[in-house]
Amino acid sequence: MKAEILCVGTELLLGDIVNTNAQYLSKRLADLGIFVYHQSVVGDNSERLKEEFKAAFDRADIIITTGGLGPTPDDLTKETGAEYFNKKMILHEETLDKLKSYFIKTERDKLQGNNIKQAYFPEDSLILPNSHGTAPGCVIDENGKILIVLPGPPREMKPMFEDYVVPFLENYSNIVIQSKVLRICGIGEGLMAEQISDIMTENTNPTVAPYAKDWEVTLRITAKASTKEAANNLIIPVEDEIRQRLGLNIYGEGETSLEAVLGELLIKSNFTISTAESCTGGLIASKLVNYPGISSVFMEGAVTYSNDAKMRRLGVKSETLETFGAVSEETAREMAEGIAKTANTNIGLSTTGIAGPDGGTQEKPVGLVYVGLSINGITKTIKLQLSGSREMIRRRTTITALDWVRRELLKSNQ
């Protein structure tokens, strides 16, 4: 069963509003196992709407429209649907009664010509009541082509879809869709795609699709079957194979975040942590604090932006700053050790770098960052050379640093 979504409204074409209806309906149709290969937006124009009905019914069995059910003359979706199916528009008495009592109750306008329009529907159509507005929807179901007409405002459309369209569509779907999202960190989209490109291209059920955002990549494994269990069984071997190849690069699954995974790991390991940040300027602490349970393990953060603060707060030696500079492996090391010591935590995590846009030299260019990690007295450092804007460099450093702690904890737990 294939469906298309057709949103009607000049306000969408002018960019006045974002089309959240298309997203909502697509997501819910995917849940129901109904494929959506196409979304369109057209204006309140009968000719273009009819052309779109024709094109969409050439490709699909179901069209779901939103919008164009209002009382004004340019609201034409129902009328154009009737024309397409060669149906007359007939008065629906029950809707008229409801409209009348609504207009008496609200005492807004009198029920006049324009509003009565909302009580007319294509003959033989199924009426979908609107519990949040005056415009009911309808379904025309003929010769294997189904037109589902819904109102535009999301607060009217969503309940109508859930209450009336979902039960209607469930009769037409014998497919269940299940999907699983794996969250990946520490390798880019390109390298990940290479490592699993055969899995991505060879599999059609389940499909494996990547999505990249900033420094993080997610992989969605989506399977279709006749039962939930069968769909999940299709996912398992593909997931296993991906996990085998990507290993520790997969930090979590489903709705989670790097800081939540790390937070849980810290609590499980019973390891406390403190941070000493220069170039990231509090971003790492702030990420950690995003995780509600963090207070039992995150003791303290220091944003030591000046050399003076690095020495006074963290005990970084002035010789170290003079000899190697604030952005150096040695300073990162002393910062990590210093914060772990003064905050009395198992782990000390530090950053120092040049986030730009100014301050770079040939020897130490913008994007050069050192991260220091001290775990129970053993300290390591890594050197990064990042690109992008000041904000990107700081965010990438943050993710890399948090991911490094995660990896080290997993290693030491093994």
Added chain:
Amino acid sequence: MKAEILCVGTELLLGDIVNTNAQYLSKRLADLGIFVYHQSVVGDNSERLKEEFKAAFDRADIIITTGGLGPTPDDLTKETGAEYFNKKMILHEETLDKLKSYFIKTERDKLQGNNIKQAYFPEDSLILPNSHGTAPGCVIDENGKILIVLPGPPREMKPMFEDYVVPFLENYSNIVIQSKVLRICGIGEGLMAEQISDIMTENTNPTVAPYAKDWEVTLRITAKASTKEAANNLIIPVEDEIRQRLGLNIYGEGETSLEAVLGELLIKSNFTISTAESCTGGLIASKLVNYPGISSVFMEGAVTYSNDAKMRRLGVKSETLETFGAVSEETAREMAEGIAKTANTNIGLSTTGIAGPDGGTQEKPVGLVYVGLSINGITKTIKLQLSGSREMIRRRTTITALDWVRRELLKSNQ
């Protein structure tokens, strides 16, 4: 001139993400006087993409695509465009060089097969550089049909559109659009709209449109005319009137941020600042550090999440914590004074609150936050009762705190 927007991506058809690109492009094309009668979304599928090119070019002169420029084999937009126009894909040396230096610099992945794909373009096409990612866009302009291919991620697409596509499209329009953005902080969208509702409804050229995001509101004043000067002259009186009504609530204009405005103000006033954060957990420090020039005035930040750290680092008295609790006016006051003293700065800024989702009581509910501000020895506190998620509460506290410092500095400068 008619244009269509064609967004490519399976994640859109599955409803995983909302199509904000279509809205952005529609809005900007309307600004440029180019009509959009149709938006479509299709998946990463060469056949369906080609059919869509055909249908869209039957209706319009310009197609703007977003998405499908990534390094993976299912990214096909450029390739399908080349096929539609009967063009070969040829290597663009300049892009290859950039890709190489990017991959050498970041030392992430090696530049291999998949990524090199991003350096190939349809022959004779105009290359659109991508300053925020690895995938350049391109324009194929032939026989009155123009295909403009842009990347999917909004943070890459938008600057590419503004920097390269707008100047390209302006040749096809005889309208000049000018707009000015005013940035507002400290009053909500509703209250602001009330204060200027007559200006918003009465003006059609320029139009005045609000946009709210988190705790910040922007107002865009947009004028159309035949010359840049004439358009700007339409903006001036409307802007003056708005500034008169909103006063200090307008913190800046154009591409700036609260932290940049505050950073400049601190430098101008020659005032140093330090921060002591509990519930915001480094977010305030991190915002300040976003401003590149901040190092001369931002001395130090402390993220004192535990009571122990509040006492040890900031000198908050244990009686204060016992009597009034960590989330109290008194603690906020001692934190602000403590950090200003130990970091030896003019200004100390502190936060302490309950960000949730747990930890609230009837007396101190989730969302209760105290902000402390000590300026040259004079300390004030404010109490906030915020709503929203943990992250929202923390972000709103951060913006309110930074805005408060801005207002106090402006007052003391008067």
